[in-house]
Amino acid sequence: MVKKTVSSDKRKDTRFSELEDRARSWQFFKVALHSKSFILGAALSFLIITLGVIAIFWLPHDISKLSVMNRFKAPSFVYLLGTDQYGRDIFSMLMSGARTSLIVSLFAVGIGMVIGVPLGLLAAGRRGIYDIIFMRFNDLIFAFPSVLIAILITSVYGQALINAVIAIGIFNIPVFVRVARGGALSLLGKEYLLAARLAGKGRLRITLEHVLPNIANLLIVQASIQLSMAILAEAGLSYLGLGAQPPLTSWGKMLNESQTMISFAPQLAILPGLAIVISVLGFNLMGDGLRDLLDPKLRRRVS
Amino acid sequence: MLRYVLLRLSSLVVTLFIASILLFLFIEVLPGDPAQLMLGMNADPQSILALRHNLGLDQPLFWRYIHWITQMLQGDFGISYTYDVSVGELIRERLAVSIPLALFALFLSIGIGLPLGVIAARNRGRWLDRVLMSTLQIGMAIPNFWLGLVLIFVCAVSLGLLPSGGFTAWNEDFFAAFRALILPSLALALPQSAIIARVMRSSLIDKLGEDYVRTARAKGLSKNRCLWHHGVRNALIPVLTILGLQFSFLIAGTVIIESVFYLPGLGRLVFQAISQRDLIVVKGVVMLLVTMTITISFIIDIAYALVDPRLRSA
Numbered sequence A: 001m002v003k004k005t006v007s008s009d010k011r012k013d014t015r016f017s018e019l020e021d022r023a024r025s026w027q028f029f030k031v032a033l034h035s036k037s038f039i040l041g042a043a044l045s046f047l048i049i050t051l052g053v054i055a056i057f058w059l060p061h062d063i064s065k066l067s068v069m070n071r072f073k074a075p076s077f078v079y080l081l082g083t084d085q086y087g088r089d090i091f092s093m094l095m096s097g098a099r100t101s102l103i104v105s106l107f108a109v110g111i112g113m114v115i116g117v118p119l120g121l122l123a124a125g126r127r128g129i130y131d132i133i134f135m136r137f138n139d140l141i142f143a144f145p146s147v148l149i150a151i152l153i154t155s156v157y158g159q160a161l162i163n164a165v166i167a168i169g170i171f172n173i174p175v176f177v178r179v180a181r182g183g184a185l186s187l188l189g190k191e192y193l194l195a196a197r198l199a200g201k202g203r204l205r206i207t208l209e210h211v212l213p214n215i216a217n218l219l220i221v222q223a224s225i226q227l228s229m230a231i232l233a234e235a236g237l238s239y240l241g242l243g244a245q246p247p248l249t250s251w252g253k254m255l256n257e258s259q260t261m262i263s264f265a266p267q268l269a270i271l272p273g274l275a276i277v278i279s280v281l282g283f284n285l286m287g288d289g290l291r292d293l294l295d296p297k298l299r300r301r302v303s
Numbered sequence B: 001m002l003r004y005v006l007l008r009l010s011s012l013v014v015t016l017f018i019a020s021i022l023l024f025l026f027i028e029v030l031p032g033d034p035a036q037l038m039l040g041m042n043a044d045p046q047s048i049l050a051l052r053h054n055l056g057l058d059q060p061l062f063w064r065y066i067h068w069i070t071q072m073l074q075g076d077f078g079i080s081y082t083y084d085v086s087v088g089e090l091i092r093e094r095l096a097v098s099i100p101l102a103l104f105a106l107f108l109s110i111g112i113g114l115p116l117g118v119i120a121a122r123n124r125g126r127w128l129d130r131v132l133m134s135t136l137q138i139g140m141a142i143p144n145f146w147l148g149l150v151l152i153f154v155c156a157v158s159l160g161l162l163p164s165g166g167f168t169a170w171n172e173d174f175f176a177a178f179r180a181l182i183l184p185s186l187a188l189a190l191p192q193s194a195i196i197a198r199v200m201r202s203s204l205i206d207k208l209g210e211d212y213v214r215t216a217r218a219k220g221l222s223k224n225r226c227l228w229h230h231g232v233r234n235a236l237i238p239v240l241t242i243l244g245l246q247f248s249f250l251i252a253g254t255v256i257i258e259s260v261f262y263l264p265g266l267g268r269l270v271f272q273a274i275s276q277r278d279l280i281v282v283k284g285v286v287m288l289l290v291t292m293t294i295t296i297s298f299i300i301d302i303a304y305a306l307v308d309p310r311l312r313s314a
Helices: A002-007 A018-032 A036-057 A090-126 A128-142 A146-157 A161-187 A191-198 A203-239 A251-261 A267-294 A296-302 B002-029 B034-039 B045-055 B061-073 B087-122 B127-141 B144-158 B174-208 B211-218 B223-260 B266-275 B279-307 B309-313
Strands: none
Touching: A036 A090, A036 A267, A090 A128, A090 A161, A090 A203, A090 A251, A090 A267, A128 A161, A128 B002, A128 B279, A146 A161, A146 A203, A146 B002, A146 B223, A146 B266, A146 B279, A161 A203, A191 A203, A203 A251, A203 A267, A203 B144, A203 B223, A251 A267, A251 B144, A267 B127, A267 B144, B002 B061, B002 B279, B034 B045, B034 B279, B087 B127, B087 B174, B087 B223, B087 B266, B087 B279, B127 B174, B144 B174, B144 B223, B174 B223, B211 B223, B223 B266, B223 B279, B266 B279
């Protein structure tokens, strides 16, 4: 690492001050506000997050109460999107589903980051055998899609929402290993890292104070994309009965329950699906918009 | 090249080996006593002992693993505890549904995705490209099992064109079996094709900006010939990588889609096994699916090296 910095021909390119570098890496969040897809994505994500957060404290209707009288009501001012087969307000169910979906995805992506980022940084810092081991480890986890992990956990421990969190979380680890490793490797030649070493800072301190802040933008962008994938995965697992269990509501579970009634109440199958599409689209567009701005090769093409 | 293949092959074997150990530990060691788990809490000690003996649980861990691996290498996945038939037989039956489903979906997603990507790249920046890209962005966000439900509602319930679910065996009625797989494979393929189209578009645009394409144009080659001879062929390489990555999702998707359309494939088998706590079936099916994913990624790596010699040194 040290040798490369001193002898590299690219010395000029790497002679940014760290502050400049950091400013550059956060600049793009400002630029992002001019990207249409980012604004649309952020708006959709904001909508879903708001509904999910409100659902933690308040729902328009009580969805734990079943009422045969109110079955299959058409949309009205009382029931914004109508009611389902048990007389529950569909809009309230969707809000509650947003809450489940967001909580599961946040925890799952959190697991991926908390375990994946340190591993990736270690692989980048130590290289050699660590690198090989982590890459093999990535291959290995990749062979276990989250559905299979959820199947395994459920077959041994029975059904629970935590299975979905763990299964999606495990699948997120290699993604963050890769991003953190790649980001850290791109910083290796920087002179401020060398300066930090000369100042007597240890490996851990350099990583925490200099490497991590400089790859934070990469990690945030990836987290946004992973959130969208986690929402998709959670819906799939809940649809299969491997995720949310009663009394929790989930979009996937709503879809599962709607299937037998699709011929006379298709809205029960359409609405939760639209909720999934809107949230996945939102986080995806937001992440994509940010990533396009991060990638200088792409940026040149845009301008 | 031979050295690269051997290197990759050895890493394939090592990955498979570790995967099998993990799976074995998870199913046979973590639950404590699999026999107890399979029979439930109120089973009498006598039958638990009998099942323990049947499963070979009274033998040391190491021998159980060796036994399992050698048996599996011979195609013997053990005897299903609930069906009382060989798991290998069960799996073979179910593969007749799952493999055609996965392959149809794969071909459909390539058949739809690649042309869309080429069209978008050809018209880059124009309205057609913009409309296509927005559609693809939405397509990527659609969960395949929901698309399955929508297809059931539109094509089966409303229009009555295709069956809404279920499956007739291939040798009973080939055409009916084929019809039963059309909607499921479409549901699997459409979201995948959106991803393939996007990768194809950006890869093709990338390649069309290369110097050798400009040279070819300057030489007098028509725009279309440039696109096909210099663009598409080179642009396919990143698409190949994505296909390898997507295969893992395709297998996971097959498991879900089979539940949507009530298809008697591997996914359904494993779900019945979970509710009946038949760990032997779960172990066999998961190991098979994992092996398939790892092997496919190996094959794609080799294909990749065949196309692009620079990668062989890696």
